[in-house]
Amino acid sequence: MALQGNAQRTGVLTTGGSGFVGQVLLQRLGQEARWAPRALVRQLPGQRLAGVEYRLFGELAAVDVASGHFDQVDTVIHLASRVHVMHETAADPLAEFRRVNVQGTLCLARAAVQAGVRRFIFVSSIKVNGETTDGRRPFTADESPAPSDPYGISKREAEDGLRLLAAETGLEVVIVRPVLVYGPGVKANFRSMMNWLRKGVPLPFGAIHNKRSLVALDNLVDLLVTCIDHPAAANQTFLASDGHDLSTTELLQRLGNALGKPARLLPLPAAWLKGAASLAGKGGLAQRLCGSLQVDIGKTRELLGWQPPLDVDQALRATALNFLKEQGK
Known part of the structure; x- marks a missing residue:
């Protein structure tokens, strides 16, 4: 995608663009002239959103700089993940969550660093904080995490890996933990x-x-868009509701x-x-x-x-x- 005037338009690469949140996020980005959105998808949608460039990919771990996916991209918003499974079939659920949510996320982030991406926004989960606030105060963004299921554990490990990568490379990492959307x-x-x-x-x-x-879908999308270029968002964790x-x-x-x-x-x-x-x-x-x-x-x-x-x-x-x-x- 050729960006017209990099000073005015920001290249934003998203994953998970075919999902519940991703579709609305891409629609919002495509409607605003200052963004140049690119979506990594496993299957091209039947109806493509105006102003959005779609690119096919396989596994997150296989996305690299040579693919050109990060060309002229300033910010990555990473939504794709293995989500909480109600009827689990994997023999080792934690290993499968780690393969996608930890290894896949960190491979994507390392490729982004190599390509010179400035900011990486990771959509995590409130399950990193825990499952319940019965008998205690509400969760806050900077308290000690206490995930209890494989999904929450994998999201916390991905967060930890991203923070370490940020410290090593200067990549700006923004973590957003939504509640039920x-x-x-x-x-x-x-x-x-x-x-x-x-x-x-x-x-x-x-x-x-x-x-x-x-958290309403439009509210979460608005927060993610705010985090693209807000200077105070760099290397912070936010809760969304x-x-x-x-x-x-x-x-x-x-x-x-x-x-x-x-x-x-x-x-x-x-x-x-x-x-x-x-x-x-x-x-x-x-x-x-x-x-x-x-x-x-x-x-x-x-x-x-x-x-x-x-x-x-x-x-x-x-x-x-x-x-x-x-x-x-």
């Missing part, structure tokens, strides 16, 4: 909740007094309002739900629905002067409207 097109449990609400299913979550941080924590009960109520389907919530005690879920082998799901996971984004706000562009209700409305459109409602 939601927005138009969201899948998994969040989409299931919208299905339950749309169908008017009575749900036993009317008395859940936990607190969970979430909407800055407004909700209980499961509050989330369902607000989401039901956004869908035009008031939530039918039964006030069953959280202890009952956790006990029943444990007996059914669904303890992890119960923790996500009944437990707390809060983050403090004070550092993100103060150091970057960043505020989430969308409030929670705006983001939930956008998510709900997209879901209803997909359902033909």
Whole structure:
């Protein structure tokens, strides 16, 4: 890609451009004249975004300077990863997570250094901090990490490797740890909740007094774009959220309002739900629905002067409207 006036346009290479976050990030970059986005993808999309150059690649570990992928690139935003797997099939899950999330990330970063890339933005995970804030204060960006599953462990090891590379080479590394991301097109449990609400299913979550941080897709993308050229972002770790924590009960109520389907919530005690879920082998799901996971984004706000562009209700409305459109409602 020939950049027109390097002083005005910044070459930004992204991985994971076909994913939930990556597609919206590329759309945002392609719409703004100051960015020159290039996406490394394993398969070319049927519909390509205007202003984005797409390049095919195989394994992250095979991406090198000779490929030309880094030509005229100032910043890399690394989204691609082996994500948390609900039904794991690998014989050694940690080894597989390390192969992709640690070795692949560090190979990509070393190639970026060789090509003269200035900044490497790594999208990590709140799982590096831990799984729950039950009985404690919200997580902060600079406290000691405590990952407990293979995915979180691999993300922490990738972070550690990037920091070491930065110290050795002068590469500016920015680490962003999002909480649960939601927005138009969201899948998994969040989409299931919208299905339950749309169908008017009575749900036993009317008395859940936990607190969970979430981050809207557009808010996360805005933060990543802010980190591309903000001078204070260099060699820092940031947590990403909407800055407004909700209980499961509050989330369902607000989401039901956004869908035009008031939530039918039964006030069953959280202890009952956790006990029943444990007996059914669904303890992890119960923790996500009944437990707390809060983050403090004070550092993100103060150091970057960043505020989430969308409030929670705006983001939930956008998510709900997209879901209803997909359902033909």
